[in-house]
Amino acid sequence: MDNTAVSAMFDEFADWLEIDDENPFRVRAYRRAAQVVRDLPEDVAQVAAEGRLTHLEGIGKDLAGKIVEFLQTGKVAALEELRSKYPPTLRDLLQVPDVGPKTVALLYKRLNVSSLDELEEAAQAGKLAALPRMGKKTQENILRGIQLLKQSAGRVPLEVAWHIAESIVAELKPLPSVEQIIPAGSLRRWRETIGDIDILATTTGASAEVMDRFVHLPGVTEVLAHGETKSSVIVVVDARRKYSVQVDLRVVPPGSFGAALQYFTGSKDHNITLRARALKQGLTINEYGVFEEKTGKQVAGATEEEVYAALGLPLIPPELRENRGEVEAAAEGRLPDLIDLAAMRGDLHAHTTYSDGHNTIAEMADAARARGYEYLAITDHSKPLAWGMDEKTLRKQIKEIRQLNEKYHGFRILTGCEVDILSDGRLGMDAAVLQQLDIVIASVHSNFKQSREEMTRRIIRAMETGLVDIIAHPTGRLVGQREGYDVDVPALIEAAKRCGVALEINAHPDRLDLNDLNARAAKNAGVLLTINTDAHAPSNLDLLRFGVHTARRAWVEKKDVLNTMPLDGLLKWRQQRRGL
Ligand SMILES: [Zn+2]
């Protein structure tokens, strides 16, 4: 928790400094510090206690002093001073896509806009378009962004929700009275955003101990209910953005645990379909169990397996419970054999200091090896992105990777590139150098506002070059922050099939792109998928699970995913794909 809090403090510091028009180098130092602490593999408080803060890259005496001050007092005086200069709601504007600190400062100075509501009002009144560096289009984008924010209001991103749920479970599980404890709800189905968090538990004897501990957990800012069978609290976390979420803890009798888990996992529509099926069999199903309608006798309830079995069904994995045909498939023995994390043999999308990553090739490779992978593809950005490589740099990188590979056994760094797809569908790197690579990823990072036809043609052209193995984050959306660019996904899927190109499920929780529905359509069309983290630091490799569970929501099996293949299979696929 400390690392998250400290990095959020530095992020906020940087935001205010930038709004305050501070020296860009100072702003960058604070952003860098936030990143360093966020990616730190150990507890920052421990590092501070041992006087090792200044050994961290980019942390000098001044920043180390701020960390110590924050850890000791929960505040930093210099930050408090900055905060006091502006209305506290001013920083909320940064949540709007296309609105950076410079724009916030401008809005505040010129229009006296200091909250989201005021920004919306000003945009609707057409006042933004008149500001320097703005214009009608930016104004429209800002309005759309505010709309998107409102839609996602009250929902927290999947990663944040898991972080909260897992830390609560870790606190409560060791209690002597706790027998079973597990998060249910949409979190257990791995939906991309989460409303409330539901946690279920069984106890030996009274529930007082676990309920008491629950309402006093760190991070709890409000207790809505404190009962014997149910308690509800509000938890606040600050992870780059501030989120508050309601968490319900229910303690249920062991004989009903499976039924309660099934009921509170949902989805609502899945449960309605199950209930209808039960009724046809003379049964009723609710959060307490499965019962014979006539006699009221309980026939199941302790485990989920027995609840589904009572309805003549195998256990349906939570990710499938969206009423998208899973009950019929289960009844007919057609449930997919879903992919899992253990099936993943490597990651095919990672960045290093050669572009915008934070670590060296060797550091990223070591992190991949530590996770038991057989391979890691290094896919740094290409020109024309300002932080992208040119051909010469890529050749240098290929050489470095070949040298590094000499010392590994049972592991290989794959040479690669995330080559930019230019506006007209050409690639940002010469064919000659791309042909030397093990893996070529292509993706769109600019000119998002093209028409649907232009964007679709642009990406299909990139596939038709024959040089591209994977299209990364195919729709460009950012969960809760930015809709994707306008693109004809079925046409992309058709082209991927025709060109033998794999489509990515980008596992970063901000992206999850392709999403579950698009990934399922791709799978059904016979397109190969790949699940990658797009890691910019070693710790990012752990985000893979978000992609794997999104794939499970898409009914994806091991055989549908490129990077479940062993290294030789992967290289053979690539050779066949390229007609070599
Ligand atoms: Zn990218």
Ligand SMILES: [Zn+2]
């Ligand atoms: Zn990338």
